[in-house]
Amino acid sequence: MxxxxxxxxxxxxxxxxxxxxxxxxxxxxxxxxxxxxxxxxxxxxxxxxxxxxxxxxxxxxxxxxxxxxxxxxxxxxxxxxxxxxxxxxxxxxxxxxxxxxxxxxxxxxxxxxxSGEQLVTVSLEGSVFARACLEARREGEMWRLSGLAPAVPLGAQARHALLVAQREGARRLVLIDLTDPAISIAPGVSQHHLAVADLRFEGLRVADHAWLDEAALDWFEPRAIACLASLQLGVSARQLERAVDYVSERRQFGRVIGTFQLVAGQMADGHIAVEALRTSLAQLVYRLDAGQGALPQGWATRWLACEAGHRVGHMAQHVHGGIGVDITFPIHRFLYWSRALGLALGGAEHNLAKLGDWLANHDTLGWKYDHAEDQTV
Missing domain, CATH: 1.10.540.10 (Acyl-CoA dehydrogenase/oxidase, N-terminal domain)
Structure with a gap:
């Protein structure tokens, strides 16, 4: 390879x-x-x-x-x-x-x-778990949208948002004009200092042309996973590098702490987690660009991204000792990013369970890439 x-x-x-x-x-x-x-x-x-x-x-x-x-x-x-x-x-x-x-x-x-003059944001909160938070009901020639879209990135700054809503028993992507007065916006800040907002919809009327085609969510979701996993790969790789630099200089008990077996083992575990994510992400991105199915690869990459973020994040904080909890020292920012990305990806346990459910019914994955089961988008 x-x-x-x-x-x-x-x-x-x-x-x-x-x-x-x-x-x-x-x-x-x-x-x-x-x-x-x-x-x-x-x-x-x-x-x-x-x-x-x-x-x-x-x-x-x-x-x-x-x-x-x-x-x-x-x-x-x-x-x-x-x-x-x-x-x-x-x-x-x-x-x-x-x-x-x-x-x-x-x-x-x-x-x-x-051109970047107007912002378009997106939240996949409704596709991470079993049911979308927003419900759409037909009302004449329009759709009536109700519910809450929580912690939408830049929800108070963007002009439009692409959200997931439940429509006639299926989840669909819908484009929302955030200037509509039927939307209540409660601004906030995420733990990694990005502005977010809760968007509450109280009977927002949505036209048919605002809905994307049925195939849009299946196309969008694995690409969003690849994007979030790419960010997590960068965060974890750099976090690990900075941790290695620190333990290569910090001395305790008359020795550089990086020479202790436990510390060296933790660094190695972090490196393995990062490279496992890199490999899975490379396969996912390749398949997406090649027009091949990527559903199980998406679930696997999702889990590995959450796992790497958690493992490397907490390991890096641990080896920094008291320095790691001092917010005037920069290492904590990487942990905040990892947590935010892990939440956006749905968490390790949820994604591993979804991958397990899929594999229970598709047990020949991995032997050949021409199986019909591996061509599902």
Whole structure:
């Protein structure tokens, strides 16, 4: 297996790495934490100017028309730098709208969204668990939407949101105009300092053209998993590197603590978790770009991302000792990101159970990739 990036993927990753390094050193991250900004606006403007915010948007809609491989490489760098910008949410939502949405749903503002002038957010809360939080009922020629969409990223700053709602017994993606007065917005802040908002819908009227095609959620969900897992890979890899640097310098009982067998073993366990995630993510991204089914690969990557985030996050805090709980020291930010990403992915136990349920009925997975069961999107 060749896991090396292509020339284009390396070029985008290096561009992102250079850009994020200019805006995300420890001092700037601390200033952001204390500043109360919803996200890194200045960095977002640079991302849009450099084309990093519309990589997977089709060319005929003003994007670059690239694949998940290029986006994943950039998101890993974003995770390594803890760059708080809505890179994947914006462009994956726009790509889904172009592919599955009726043109009337976004006519007039698509160009502004592609350029980054208007934000489009997304929440998959309704697809992580068994039932969507939002319910849609037919009312004449419109749909009446009720319920709560909790902790939507940038819910108070975005103009539109792509949400999951229950409609006639099936979960569907729907595009919501967040300026509608029928939506109550309660702003808040996530643990990794991204602005979020609870969106309460009290009989919001939604037209037919705001709903994406039935196939949209099956297309969107594994790509969202790949995006979140790419961020987690970057967060955990960099967190592990910083922990190794620390234990290679910190001395206790007359020795560098990294020379103690227990500490070295914890570092090795963290490295294994990160590389396992990297391998699973590479397979998932490859299959998505190749147009192959990726349902079980998505569940596996989801679990590995949650597991790596938890294992590496808590191990890194542990080996830092008292320093790790001092929020003036930067290592805690990685744990906050890992927790936020783990919540967005649904948690390790839930995802492992879902993968187990799937494997119980598809027990030949892995022998050959031409099985019908492995072609399910």
């Amino acid at each position: 060749d896991f090396s990036l292509s020339e284009d993927q390396r070029a985008f990753a290096q561009t992102a790495q250079t850009l994020f390094a200019d805006y995300c050193d420890d001092d700037r991250l601390r200033a952001f934490d204390l500043g109360g900004e919803p996200y890194m606006r200045e960095l977002w403007a640079q991302c849009t100017a450099m084309g990093l915010a519309n990589m997977v948007v089709p060319e005929d809609a003003g994007g670059l028309g690239l694949g998940m491989g290029e986006l994943s490489a950039v998101l890993e760098q974003q995770g390594r730098s803890l760059a708080l910008v809505p890179l994947w949410e914006q462009q994956l939502s726009l790509a889904a709208l172009v592919r599955f949405g009726a043109s009337r749903a976004y006519e007039g503002w698509l160009a502004q969204a592609v």
